[in-house]
Amino acid sequence: MKAPNNKRLTAEERRKHVLRSAIAAFGKSNYRATRMSDIAAEAGVSEAMLYKHFESKKVMFLSILENVSRRTATTIEKGFEEEPDALKLLRRLLITYYNQIQEHPNLLKLHFQAVSEIDDDEIGARIKDDHEVYVQSIKELIRKGLAQGTVRKDIEIDPIAWLFNGIGILISMMVLLGRDDEIKRGIADKMIDHLIESIRA
Secondary structure (H helix, E strand, O other): OOOOOOOOOOHHHHHHHHHHHHHHHHHHOOOOOOOHHHHHHHHOOOHHHHHHHOOOHHHHHHHHHHHHHHHHHHHHHHHHHHOOOHHHHHHHHHHHHHHHHHHOHHHHHHHHHHHHOOOOHHHHHHHHHHHHHHHHHHHHHHHHHHHHOOEOOOOOHHHHHHHHHHHHHHHHHHHHOOOHHHHHOOHHHHHHHHHHHHHEO
16 A cells, blocks of 8 residues: 655654555454554555554554544544434434445454454454443433434343444354345344334334
8 A cells, every 4th residue: 555646744644544554454364463563564664664653563553543543432422413303313423433344454354453453452452442432322322212202112222322332243144244235235224223123212
């Protein structure tokens, strides 16, 4: 992945280019097997240049996970501002997630690579915190739906919130397993709709 054009990049542009190249390199292999030299080759820079921006492969990996987390949080916050209906927003966020993983398959692979590194304190903490944020956002939406009268009063919020989080993982697995044709036929949308209808008042 060559740097854009031949212009001299700013430090921030160079850093972003390195991270994009790292995502591509991890996507071709995995976190454990990918070396800094692989990322340098993908970026078209020297290893010394990489170390100017990131002290280690793990720091780079964590930076990517953090960027993805930040973007997801922004999407959720924006959704809360734009869509007042709790169930419509819940559906929209899940469909948005499913569209993003289809558009960025290497980021999806990277997420599952991070899960496989769950025993690493820093990577494990990042993944656990992210899913806690997702589940808390879903709980907030369910409570909002209860207040709006669109969600059944007899449901248990915690297991339902984790079930909604789980459908995102299930769709991710379908993409990784190459079941894209089924997803394109609307199976993901139908699974999401079935789950939403199961809690509708």
